[in-house]
Amino acid sequence: MDPILSVHVKLLAVDLLSLRIQPSDPPTFTHNSRPVSRAETLGVVVSRERKDKFLKFLVDDGTGCIPCILWLNHHMFASRFHPIDLELKMQMALEYAEKIQLGILVSVRGRFTAYRGIIQITVADVVVERDPNMELFHWMDSIRLSRQYNDANKKLPPQSIPTLDSGKNPVQFDLKK
Template sequence: MDSIRMVHVKLLAIDALSLTVHDNHSQSFSRKGKLISRIEVVGVVVSYERKDKYLSFLVDDGTGCIRCILWLNNQPDQFRLGVAAEMALEEAKAVQLGKLVRVRGKITMYKGMVQITVGDIFVERDPNAEILHWLDCIRLAKHCYDPPAGYLP
């Protein structure tokens, strides 16, 4: 089985939501036979919910909405907890309704739905970022993620 596991795979929400669960215990996912563990999506924040330990929000890229979860205190080491929590709180401030964001993170499953456990999040200032992401997704799918048999780049 071919793997693109070590990179953030650029996907549209519709593709991310249709990933196949490869192994229930390790929460491995696959797309057309290729293992995927990390993804990147670009879209508009359409809802969010802030709790003490996490920030949950939906990103809509025009093909669907994908749930993202940003843990605000997930480090076992107290020093790292302070630094990681501080960084997570700064990232959480960026999540506002209507903002165009780029989210990268690990694919996880929660209540039977694919979600992104956020590694990092950036507010996009370029209004073309979403359409450029779409074009990247199409190009990468065609030439890298699922090229036709016999294709040589």
Template structure:
């Protein structure tokens, strides 16, 4: 998190831009939708652009060489996720990345797709996006978890962060 010190403001604002915010599904699914496609979702007027979630994979639908849709259930709800697998065939990506970068991204995403199995516990990180008016995570990486305590620890982190940080932040648009 980045802290912006403003001498005129007694409560310094903390920016969560490009920070993987730990949220439970019930918080994520109640984010305020963006007013326009280029704006982020918000939580109590705080823009949320990236997220880290952890839970059990409950749904998996793959279109080979295109994308993998899946859902992560953390006990408070299901988080819809999409992992793009078309880096090597997408004209959009070809314009924005070098061929070497595209190969690295494609390999990393293929490894992430192997982790996504129904019933597996996984940690997912990615961008919070809108699709057909609903929130979803555009996944950047997936890591399988084997520790049986990891879900409880994630819950504690989410609750602690919400109580001590996310619920206290006063967002300043001047930063």
């Protein structure tokens, strides 16, 4: 199992919107051909729609808008959780819903889901950021981690790696010039 599957990957909206959905039950998502299931993103809340069962909102990080959904009716998960845990989850969801207001900077963590073919984040955690520099730090972290990840995945083909056992000099100089 790929270790990146079980961590919250820091993604920008442009990365999230380029995820590929693999048809399965439940659907799986891939980023650069590796499976991912969770994300962390940060941006400004630009849209907010509250219903009885959920709060739907958009987070704009400067590269695009990320659809997020926060479920408020946790009774549908009653069979999976202890009643005390369920009550705490419901209280936390209501607190998060009150925190999420238009124009504020939020950090959102959750898992990927798809609704009518659109990828969204089902929210597990929301933090209101008071420091506007956090958006820049998130950008820098996302880019740095993406570069590290991409550099780690670049592999040279076996025939292009020089070895001393091959009898050929790995470095050749043209001294006749």
